[in-house]
Amino acid sequence: MIRVLLADDEAMIRSALAALLRLEDDIEVIAECADGEQAVAAALRLQPDVCLLDLEMPGLDGVQVAEKLNRAIATRCIVVTRHARPGVLRRALASGVAGFLPKSRGADEVAAVIRRVAAGARYVDPEIAADALSDERSPLTDRELDVLRAGRRGETTGQIARALSLAPGTVRNHISVILGKLSVGTRQQAVLIAEERGWI
Amino acid sequence: MFEVALVAAWALMAFATDRGGFSGLIVGGGGLLWCASTIPLLGDYRHRLDAEPGVRWLRLVGPFLVAVGYGVAAGAVVGSWQLALLPIIQSLVLLNWQRGVRYKVVIAATIVLAVVAVADSTLDASDPIPVLVPAAYTVFLPVMTVTSLWWWDVLITLDRARASEARLAATQERLRVATDVHDLQGHHLQVIALQLELAERLLPTDGDAALEQLRAARVSVDEARQGTRDLATRFRSVPLGDELANARDLLTAAGLEVEAAIDADADAAPASALGPVIRETTTNVLRHGGGRRARLVLTRIADAWRYEIANDVTSGSEDEHDGSGLHGVRRRIQEVDGTLEVRRDAEEFVVIVTVPVRLGQVR
Numbered sequence: 228m229i230r231v232l233l234a235d236d237e238a239m240i241r242s243a244l245a246a247l248l249r250l251e252d253d254i255e256v257i258a259e260c261a262d263g264e265q266a267v268a269a270a271l272r273l274q275p276d277v278c279l280l281d282l283e284m285p286g287l288d289g290v291q292v293a294e295k296l297n298r299a300i301a302t303r304c305i306v307v308t309r310h311a312r313p314g315v316l317r318r319a320l321a322s323g324v325a326g327f328l329p330k331s332r333g334a335d336e337v338a339a340v341i342r343r344v345a346a347g348a349r350y351v352d353p354e355i356a357a358d359a360l361s362d363e364r365s366p367l368t369d370r371e372l373d374v375l376r377a378g379r380r381g382e383t384t385g386q387i388a389r390a391l392s393l394a395p396g397t398v399r400n401h402i403s404v405i406l407g408k409l410s411v412g413t414r415q416q417a418v419l420i421a422e423e424r425g426w427i
Numbered sequence: 428m429f430e431v432a433l434v435a436a437w438a439l440m441a442f443a444t445d446r447g448g449f450s451g452l453i454v455g456g457g458g459l460l461w462c463a464s465t466i467p468l469l470g471d472y473r474h475r476l477d478a479e480p481g482v483r484w485l486r487l488v489g490p491f492l493v494a495v496g497y498g499v500a501a502g503a504v505v506g507s508w509q510l511a512l513l514p515i516i517q518s519l520v521l522l523n524w525q526r527g528v529r530y531k532v533v534i535a536a537t538i539v540l541a542v543v544a545v546a547d548s549t550l551d552a553s554d555p556i557p558v559l560v561p562a563a564y565t566v567f568l569p570v571m572t573v574t575s576l577w578w579w580d581v582l583i584t585l586d587r588a589r590a591s592e593a594r595l596a597a598t599q600e601r602l603r604v605a606t607d608v609h610d611l612q613g614h615h616l617q618v619i620a621l622q623l624e625l626a627e628r629l630l631p632t633d634g635d636a637a638l639e640q641l642r643a644a645r646v647s648v649d650e651a652r653q654g655t656r657d658l659a660t661r662f663r664s665v666p667l668g669d670e671l672a673n674a675r676d677l678l679t680a681a682g683l684e685v686e687a688a689i690d691a692d693a694d695a696a697p698a699s700a701l702g703p704v705i706r707e708t709t710t711n712v713l714r715h716g717g718g719r720r721a722r723l724v725l726t727r728i729a730d731a732w733r734y735e736i737a738n739d740v741t742s743g744s745e746d747e748h749d750g751s752g753l754h755g756v757r758r759r760i761q762e763v764d765g766t767l768e769v770r771r772d773a774e775e776f777v778v779i780v781t782v783p784v785r786l787g788q789v790r
Contacts, residue, residue: 316677316680317676317677317680318680320677320680320681320682320713321680321681331649331652333645348714349681349713349714350714351710351713351714353706353707353710354656356677356706356709356710356713356714357706357710358660359673359677360670360673360674360677360705360706360709361660361664361665361670361673362665362669362673363665363669364665364669364672364673
């Protein structure tokens with residue numbers, strides 16, 4: 228039996244998928260979670276074989292949950308998304324996600340991927356890989372994108388520094404490099420450009 | 428610019444007339460200082476389209492003090508009322524006046540300067556020739572300043588118009604896509620609703636027919652999804668070089684040691700033929716790999732482009748490489764007279780594709 232944890236903030240999709248997966252003989256759904264924090268807590272407690280995580284969840288997103296779990300326990304994570312934002316596949320692979328699927332795949336296909344991943348293989352959906360390859364190149368480094376992401380709602384430099392565990396001076400350096408690379412005058416404009424092009 | 432030229436003219440005049448180099452120094456050096464002090468005024472003017480109309484008096488105290496000081500000093504040294512009044516009047520002209528006020532200010536300034544010029548020439552008629560040139564320039568300075576500021580405004584407006592035109596085009600494109608998505612989704616939803624309704628009706632009497640309708644509804648959902656995706660990706664295309672760089676980043680992120688040798692002119696390679704190959708092979712390495720090393724090469728050899736992707740073979744992955752994906756790729760490559768070679772030995776799995784340049788250019 229493969230013990231699976233499901234996390235998705237959309238209750239209808241979560242319960243329907245759980246019901247469909249329970250119909251598979253070799254899959255047992257041991258937990259259904261509505262957000263990232265719940266998923267982390269349940270996974271640490273139950274130690275599932277595979278975690279099926281929605282990318283878009285309030286609080287921690289699927290990739291962040293996977294990152295936390297991979298550091299703590301021996302579980303394999305699959306991330307599911309409706310719309311893969313540019314750069315997210317790279318972020319997911321870097322944090323050790325074993326599978327990446329679009330939400331549109333049927334439950335039978337999801338079950339097949341769960342089996343493959345449980346057996347130790349990696350699965351990247353061709354559609355998502357094709358999207359990731361045709362991403363517009365961003366001139367910013369991952370760290371600089373983190374800074375923009377942490378400050379996208381107008382947070383102060385101090386707040387960004389705390390959120391990323393950086394020194395305020397480092398954050399200021401990153402910001403001035405970002406402004407130079409994008410040739411804009413304010414952090415707000417940089418955030419707008421990055422959002423428009425899907426970098427953050 | 429005019430200011431500097433004018434100050435130079437007055438300074439030359441001062442040198443030429445008398446009193447050694449001292450007065451020329453005051454007029455020239457002070458003039459440069461005054462010109463520098465008007466830069467904040469110009470800066471304010473530059474941003475006036477974004478700012479509230481009107482004058483921020485506090486910021487102007489400095490420049491105006493310099494203007495008055497220079498006017499008094501230079502005017503006293505040369506003995507010209509016109510030079511004394513010039514700096515303060517020019518500063519007034521540079522202010523961010525409201526629409527309609529500016530031209531009155533300019534006319535008034537010109538009249539004042541002209542009157543003072545006449546007064547100067549009647550005061551000191553002994554040597555009119557050298558004074559005449561700077562005096563005439565001075566009278567015209569407000570008009571020239573305003574004309575160049577006007578040009579400046581025209582250029583800025585043009586620049587903004589161009590930017591907003593581009594934004595408008597993008598907005599229209601977005602609206603068009605939104606309409607397309609709406610039509611497509613509306614159509615499919617209606618079909619699905621009908622199929623489900625039919626299944627519901629058939630269920631009590633004819634289970635098999637109901638099941639068939641349910642399956643048809645699932646197919647409709649897939650079609651709708653695929654159609655939406657095609658719409659969304661219709662305009663997405665990136666240069667081949669970027670695609671390869673993305674591939675390298677993805678493989679690196681997946682924990683592989685990537686060795687990449689990509690020709691600097693990669694963007695000139697035939698994207699329509701090589702793009703799908705790169706996508707297919709990269710996905711293959713990503714999902715089957717689990718290996719430690721990968722090699723990505725795109726080079727120009729003689730009259731062909733050669734793309735090579737290799738990864739180390741791990742146990743259990745062999746049988747999956749010859750999927751239908753590579754067959755599709757082979758067909759596409761053969762269509763453009765290219766070749767595809769798949770090689771597997773004990774250590775490596777390699778795909779090598781060559782595409783002739785001649786055909787590549789006709790995209």
